[in-house]
Amino acid sequence: MTRVEASPLAWLDDVERERRAAGLRRSLRPRPPVGAELDLASNDYLGLSQHPDVIEGGVEALRTWGAGSSGSRLVTGNTELHEAFESALADFVGAESALVFSSGYTANLGAVVALSGPGTLLVSDALTHASLIDACRLSRARVAVTPHCDVAAVERELASREEQRAVVITESVFSADGDLAPLRQLHDVCRRHGALLIVDEAHGFGVRGAGGRGLLEEAGLAGAPDVVMTVTMSKALGSQGGAVLGPVAVRDHLIDAARPFIFDTGLAPAAVGGAWAALRVLQAEPWRARDVLAYAAELASVCDVAEKPESAVVSVVLGEPEVALAAAAACLDSGVRVGCFRPPTVPAGTSRLRLTARASLSEDEMTLARAVLSEVLSTART
Structure with a gap:
């Protein structure tokens, strides 16, 4: 057999041409420290990424704890700062506990995969974020994707399931359209069918609810025992990282079972310090x-x-x-x-x-x- 001398990556040239022809080619554009343009593109919803108190919170944490967390949180990456911030964040949104991850993406992966698995039905809104879609793919659960914000479709999937456990997944505020999930109705359906509700509040936290506590708080579901909330600190709090909030039993389980938590380096202390300072600003303003x-x-x-x-x-x-x-x-x-x-x-x-x-x-x-x-x-x- 004659071996064809061709690069194993030659196919990327064809893909690139197809993307360019379809207007789907993407590129990175570096920005300067202070942009000359008016920014209506970032997720810095509260304008806190450049707030002097937030910057000082990050700098102080950097001075105290160093540039990196030095390891996974189960080894050397868990500081007193991480746990104090978790307590403050949980208190603010009315949850029993919080667990900080290195990003909102890994928080969603950790929560969905660790709380589902074989023998579980995952019911996911058709317009959920890529991190939730990837979590469903990694979960090894059966996944049902329902039309956007269609509560009746969610109920049909739950009512006809054969699996012992079920989890319903949604964003509170959908990232591309900015519309709201019917959280109260979804929770009622989950209650009737014994399902857990996981809500990604990445775009609701800091914007909806009393003082920015999120759409779950606005819907009267803060601290509900059958609801898990995920947030990111890279949007309203102007910093970096993500967190899963819910019952203490969920936090304990994620520490044991969430691979993006167990095997990832802990969030850098400067990001934690900045996020906590931003939370204090939000509480005061x-x-x-x-x-x-x-x-x-x-x-x-x-x-x-x-x-x-x-x-x-x-x-x-x-x-x-x-x-x-x-x-x-x-x-x-x-x-x-x-x-x-x-x-x-x-x-x-x-x-x-x-x-x-x-x-x-x-x-x-x-x-x-x-x-x-x-x-x-x-x-x-x-």
């Missing part, structure tokens, strides 16, 4: 959660988005990837940075600009946003 929703409503009005936003996310659907890319580039050329979401992040035909409001926006910044967005979108929609 609950107006930030209100203001971000007010700015989101104003951005939606400027963009002629029909429905009033229910979160910091304003989704402006434009259709094809090329149209969304061109609109995002035009915004950037005029001094406004916006997000551009294309497949596979969103369904085909729904490429969009994803704008994110910040509680720290100034009137001058909003004036710029109004002018640029109005002009760019009038062209993009013609």
Whole structure:
């Protein structure tokens, strides 16, 4: 047999050409420490990533504990700072306990996989985040994907299951559209069928609920014994990391069974210190959660988005990837940075600009946003 001398990675050239032709090629764009453009793309919803108290919280932790955590939390990476922050975070949202992971992605992987497995039915909303989709794939459970926010479909799956255990998975605020999950109704269905409810509050924490305590608190489900909450500290708290919150028994189980916790290096102390400082700012300044929703409503009005936003996310659907890319580039050329979401992040035909409001926006910044967005979108929609 004649061996063909070809690179085992030659197929990547074809893939790259296909992506470029479809308008789906992605690239990294480094930003400077202080951006010249108005930022309407980041998830820094409360404007805390540059807050002096948050920066000082990270610096103080860096000085005290060093640059890294030095190992997994089960070996040398667990500090007094980690556990004190966990207690403060749990108290704030009304949960019994919290367990910090290195990211929101690993928190979702750890929670879903460790709380399911063979003999479990996982019922997942069709628009959940990639981290939850990956968790379902890794779980070895049977997975049923239900239409977006369709409570009746969730109940049908639970009612017809043969598995002993069941877990329902949803985001509280969906990251691409910014709409809210019907948490109260989902919980009622879970109660009727003995299912656990796991809610990813990445985009709800800091924005929804009393003082930013999340949509679970707003729905009256804070601390419910059959609900597990995941959060990330990289959005509203302006830092890094993730956490799983719920009953103490869940925390104990994750320490024993969650591979992304057991085998990953613990979150760096500086990130923990910054997140805790941000939490203190949020507690002292609950107006930030209100203001971000007010700015989101104003951005939606400027963009002629029909429905009033229910979160910091304003989704402006434009259709094809090329149209969304061109609109995002035009915004950037005029001094406004916006997000551009294309497949596979969103369904085909729904490429969009994803704008994110910040509680720290100034009137001058909003004036710029109004002018640029109005002009760019009038062209993009013609």
